[in-house]
Amino acid sequence: MTRFDAAAIRRQFPIFDRHPTLHYLDNAATAQMPRSVLDAVIEHETASRANVLRGVHRLAEAATAAYEAARAEIAGYLGAGDPDEVVFTGGTTASINLAAHGFGNGLAPGDEVVISGLEHHSNLVPWQMLRDRRGLVLKALPVTEEGRLDLDALDRVVTRRTRLIAVTHVSNVTGAATDVARLVERARAVGARVLLDGAQAVPHGALDVAALGVDFYAFSGHKMFAPNGVGVLWARQEVLESMAPFMGGGEMIRSVSLEATTYAEPPRRFEAGTPPIAQAVGLAAAARWVRALPAEAVQAHLARLTGRLLDGLGTNPRVRIIGPKGLQARFPVVSFDIQGIHPHDLCQIMDGHGVALRGGHHCAQPLMDRFDLAGTTRASLAVYNDEADIAAFFAGLDDALGRFR
């Protein structure tokens, strides 16, 4: 195993030069960008900035080549067979809305879509809107006391009328990882498709969507060390080919007359307008950067830090961890509630210690209702976090506990 050096990783992130005392534990919201990603974006904008697909001049050709190379890089990161299965979007929310229109509009009244009580609003609201448009039945898998999808309910909730199961790969609140194999097995048994919201999973390493056996995979760039404004919807070729476009405009057509339009093949059918070109180049650079990390050592490093958080929080009688208390099938996202301290007060006091946390409902209000909470405080780790971040977290926590007895 390659030796892992968190300090060396941290030095690759210019944000920590500007903020040397920053303890950034809000990575589930947005991760920071390494210099190689920033450089890739600047290099592209400096040397190859142009619109894609249409121009014949040299910059346009360079921009198109860079954009398509980014698509191939992301296909490789996801383990997708064909780069044309990768649709660039604005982010996870845009990706899921695309699926809800392109795939969802083909569903019939009475068809069922299954979501869960663990979802981010971005994998919940688009399906409610689809339900209302198409007269569908929307059902939800329940959440266990440990903050996991309750897959024991699969046989009851997923029926022969189920056309799609759309759930999170990793919870943005509890950190729980979904048992995808079990989910896919049930989906296949009834002929349903599976969509995973992978926003919290992709920053932690390359995937194998073929092995996962899912049909759709959605994620954002900004949570995996890439710029804002780019995301991906991956879907199987035959699924994409069956989907109608979501947004109309330039780039997504084959031919247009005043009366009618024929559409381009996927993925361009779903990329109306000028796409986020430099952002896609940055996303590809981020994918290369993550893939170059020693995966096993990174995983061990993050598991150790997550264990420190869970152990330190778990021994405090005023703290209730919202999520798995162990390291099994969980990612480094740790949410908790403290008796007598509101999440925003805690985050404010933590900020005074240089610790960046997230407090609130995390765009997961049904999950908050499940635990009878208005919100939680969340610490989420990335590869550049270290022992000093954890120490600062607990120093800030002690301060807050003392102020609000």
Added chain:
Amino acid sequence: MNEDIYQAAIVEAARRGAEDRRLAAPDRSATADNPLCGDRVTIDVALNDGRIAALGYRARGCALCQAATAYLAEAALGKTPAEAASLAGEAQKAVTPEAAPAAAPWNVFAPVRAHPSRRDCVTLAFEALKCALG
């Protein structure tokens, strides 16, 4: 400075604000939500001869939200609805950068001026009051 926000006066007022002090039979009631953080304040008003005889509340929120709610309940007693509504201006002034200093007790919120994301915490109870009196 964060240190200044959580002064003893605010922590103490927040403790009162955290209690469920809903009125049994209010003349007016309204609830205000902050969709960004999920905080929720319900204000009950009992009127007598055109003046606020009692102001009850339930504030599910942060310390700033709860402290402001407690201060509002105490300051509104005996005032006409118009006088009570005008207290909102003082609270707003307390958290607005460059504004003149606010009157007590609202001046304890002055450190919030440096934290734009927390200003609505202080004013949520006033929104509920405005709806209740509206």
